[in-house]
Amino acid sequence: MTPATAIQPTIQLERPPDLQVNGMSKHFGSLVALDTVSLHLKPGTFHALLGENGAGKSTLVKCIMGFYAPTTGDILIDGNPVKIDNPRAAQKFGIGMVYQHFTSVPAMTVAENLVLSRYDNKNLINWKQELEDLRAFMATSPFQVPLDATIAQLAAGQKQKLEILKQLYLHSRILILDEPTSVLTPTEADEVLGLLRQQVTDGKLSVLMISHKFREVMAFTDEITVLRKGKFAGSGLVKDLTVPAMAEMMMGEKKEPTPVNKTAHLNPVPVLDVKDIYANKDNGVEAVSGISFMVNSGEIVGIAGISGNGQRELVEVLAGQREPTTGEVWVNGEHYAATREEMYRHKVFALPEEPLRNACVPHMSVAENMALRTFDRPPQAKGFMLLLNAIRSTAVGLIQQFSVKTPSPETPVGNLSGGNVQRAVLARELSADHIKLLIAANPCFGLDFNAVDFIHTEIVEARNRGVAVLLVSEDLDELLKLSDRIFVISEGKLVYESAIATADFGAIGRSMAGH
């Protein structure tokens, strides 16, 4: 199609090609997102691309995939310079990408999505033939996903497997993975990466994986390339490197995670008492099936679990975003229906996941978003009148205290970067006096090390002040680091409970997997 297609489109490459990126730069206006970065993905290797948020990893792979036109730089495949204008062209060279977010059509079946992913322009689909082909493909594929299931029925892990299967189905020989395990449990992640590793070892694939997780990098990859602030910061063979050395390349300085200082509380009182909650998903399927637990003051209770096991719905019930079908929530010994008045009286605050979607009004200003909890009472309101100056001056204070990077308090919060939106929400939810209950769900999802440290410190400080904290997270390390007690949720039920000191890592893993 494209005249620049130097190599004849190869339908089935038997071995993965050699991919070289030379001196690639990408400028967005005055912003230099990528500054003369080079990378060499040798055939049959598992390569990790490391870097903090905003280091330019995504920009680099998007340039390779042809989403962005690089400002300078070349791509060489098997030593021949090629021009990749769009993902479809990348597909011709056997390069396929698996995105952080799923790209399947939820209402369609696995089989339909696989056929859909093929970029051909046939007007008729011979389903009998296609299904036969798909079964044959599945029989040889490294992982299995039921062909007739609709995407909406699949768990996160299965969806991620399907995304990878799609690329194998399209005969991609170079897979680019953008944080493929951020939605998976450690066991699932190990399984998926292990199977990919096997394919790489067999010489059938090359993999370039964007990752944040050193554990996975050490266990599964051969080589790393590290970016820092858009520049090449180092590369090497994994076997020659240590985690601190890699961290130093990424951060530019040695940085230990801030240790958690927990103070003991003598007289814990129950704050949150969840009594036999049942709740449905949006589609009416039961997601939470009879959950009961308590959170005491000065305690962080963690809930671990694979995403899609009811934790999102549970958090939504507690945060007031979803009606439970049966069951009650009690806070401070009183029945709690998440009305504004009750939230204020019991000092309940929430750090939901995806703050821009769950806790902010994107087109309203930073100041207005920061006032979401307080706009209707003095000093920000007098009677039913808003006092705009008070709202603004509170925001100015919070912006400084929580170092939110915003051009002005009047800027729409949707214009800020992800980390800064998170900070704005954190400022709103954690700045109040006398918080009694904090409900946090994946508060650090997708943030860089510094931001994660900051949020962890804030949560532990709140706990030390006597706040009851419920922390629902898909990051087991985070839970083990912060929690005082840990539960595991599986298929809408709590299936494991332990104090953190006596928690058994293996048992947690098995419970998460539903054993």
Place this chain on the structure above:
Amino acid sequence: MSRSQAWRRSLESFVLPFGAILAGLVLFGVFCALVGTNPFGVYASIWKSAFGSASTFQNTLIRAAPLMLSALCTALPARLGLVIIGNEGALVVGGVAAVSAGLAMGLAFPPFVVQIGMAIAGMVAGGIWIGAAGWLRHYRAVNETISSLLLNYVAIALLNHLVGGPMRDPSSLNKPSTYPLAEINMLTSIPGTRVHWGLVYGLVACVIAYFLMQRTTFGFAARTAGGNIRAAKIAGLPVGKLTVVICFLAGSCAGLAGMVEVAAVQGAANESLNVGYGYGGILVAFAARHNPLAAVFMSLLVGGILASGGILQRAHGLPDSTVLIFQGLVFLVVLFSDSLYGRFDFFKEKPVVVAPPSPPPSPGQEPVVLG
């Protein structure tokens, strides 16, 4: 820091609607040329009959009054993220209710009290009409655009039924109407003009609506719920109650427009109630970007267009429904212009250059790019 940049966004929301109206004017000119009239002559006539002299401008004002009120019926729910187009229906039931109240109270009360009674009746009826669409939206997940549209037909059918049957004045032969309101109970004109007091109702309603949405806790809550219902719920805001209340208020504005039409212009309820102020109000609301103050000026513009119907017929031999074509073209272009926001670099705030801080003292160092 960069508050000065806000003017670009303000300018954008000023230039785009006016650009759209201008484009509509050009398209209308093409239409006029196609039917064989001189577009520039038509433009001149429209200008003359809409804004040309104090006398003709009063015609515009008379038409602008119900448009302002009816526009609020779309503009207020829009802040909650709802697209309500039941203006015509709410206006009709408001007019019917106002006439009923006016006839029932008759001469037993002083005219001032009767007028207040009519206004309240119109507002309550219109409010319930649109409030019902809001209730269906929140509690039964019925699409509010469709339900409010269908309620228009119900309202018009109801009007036709009432003026043709139970409420019919036997002396109204050609155009079935209700009994006329007592002359003394009619809204009078603002002294020194032909413009009735309904204009003041419209102006006051728009100012109150603006104030309510921008400066009160209620408006803040409504804007929050409109911007992101999940965020509103996490802050414990009563989304259902807000939806119904806003829709009620919106409907009452349109209902009041109906009251103004019967009590100041028609003198009775008949089919002249649904002459398009409802649909004109939708146009006004969208062109004003759902800003009640901007709706005042857009109403003048659309009122002017409507007022020029007569002259097009007399001076250019065009049917007087030609103005509806003009109105329709403008509406299309205004809706299209909505998709142009954020497309012009000139209106964008300039990216703030964040000096790269050497050792990162805090996360979120990625430069803030404003779009």
